[in-house]
Amino acid sequence: MNTIRIGMFGFGTVGSNIAKILFHHRKEIEKKFPHTNITVKYIAVRNKVSSIEKAKHAGIEISEDIFTENHNDIWNDPEINCIIEVIGGTGLAKDIIYKAIETKRNIITANKAVLAESGNEIFSLAKENNVKIGYEASVAGGIPIIKTLKNHFAIGSVTRIEGILNGTCNYMLSNLENNPLLSYADVLHDAQEKGFAESNPSADVDGWDTAAKISILSSICFSQKIPKTTDFPVEGIANITAKKIADAQKDKKKIRLIASATQQNTSIDIRVEPEEISQNSPFYSVNGADNMIIIHHEYLGQIVLKGAGAGGEATAMSIISDILEL
Ligand SMILES: NC(=O)c1ccc[n+]([C@@H]2O[C@H](COP(=O)([O-])OP(=O)(O)OC[C@H]3O[C@@H](n4cnc5c(N)ncnc54)[C@H](OP(=O)(O)O)[C@@H]3O)[C@@H](O)[C@H]2O)c1
Secondary structure, three states: OEEEEEEEEOOOHHHHHHHHHHHHOHHHHHHHOOOEEEEEEEEEOOOHHHHHHHHHHOOOOOOHHHEEOOOHHHHOOOOOOEEEEOOOOOOHHHHHHHHHHHOOOEEEEOOHHHHHHHHHHHHHHHHHOOOOEEOHHHOOOOOOHHHHHHHHOOOOOEEEEEEEOOHHHHHHHHHHHHOOOOOHHHHHHHHHHOOOOOOOOHHHHOOHHHHHHHHHHHHHHOOOOOOOHHHOOEOOOOOOOHHHHHHHHHOOEEEEEEEEEEEOOOOEEEEEEEEEEEOOOHHHHOOOOEEEEEEEEOOOEEEEEEEEOOOHHHHHHHHHHHHHOO
């Protein structure tokens, strides 16, 4: 029996949906994975009372004792062999990942910021300590891109990977297209109100979130270390005006924030920049908060993946797929 005892840090958009899906699909998981036994032992949160309320509100009938404000409940429990980090940020989240490796627990994270910053060291330490790292959720939320690249594209060469990897930016650009009277500030405000953009939206609109994701993808496609996001050109959408959108529309084009990594003779060209997309490109059909990734492979030609690049349920599905692979 593969016994997985989970200690999870965070019960926000992603964390609460992991608990919800594991709870609601417990019987289905038992049936489809009869040799795997999954238990969530603790969920570390900042505020236990509000988290219990949140769980009740979402219809997740888990014991109140699962929630803890004391991280040591997780670290001191010798049965816990899997840490899920869904706190976000690069401070505490990074400490949690390092401690999980040090204490020889497998780790699953949705945190592209930490991986882009410290992934090389994390993967190397994990290997030394024989610890698995699941990070499917760190790029494009619910789209199964990491496993697809590692498994299906393992043989032969990927020549280029390109994508729309930030749902917030795509939502804002689509909104500008559909509502010519709105300004950049209006669509940013709307994205914040709908919960797509953070109150400090810089990571999204300045392109750094997209850059972190293409760094991770590039490292897998081209079997290289995770490139530093400061080592390649990154431009976001902050300079996109309603006029630029209207001018593109006159030429039957759309503006999209595109990340790409392309094999050159002896190097990989990586960039993040807004591009004018014509009607014959698959990217033209990507509207709202969706993501799309196009992989170019020497034998497969062009493979396109499109779907929910963010959102609690979609992202939780990627985490659960990582749990089931342990
Ligand atoms: N949301 C998405 O659609 C999405 C998609 C792909 C990847 N991700 C990644 O997933 C991760 C989590 O994102 P999210 O949207 O779920 O974030 P979130 O909604 O802000 O949730 C973060 C959670 O972490 C908790 N937390 C913060 N500091 C803590 C501490 N010291 N101890 C215990 N818990 C603490 C927060 O508690 P409080 O509620 O008390 O503050 C909250 O429950 C991030 O790395 C993000 O980049 C998210």
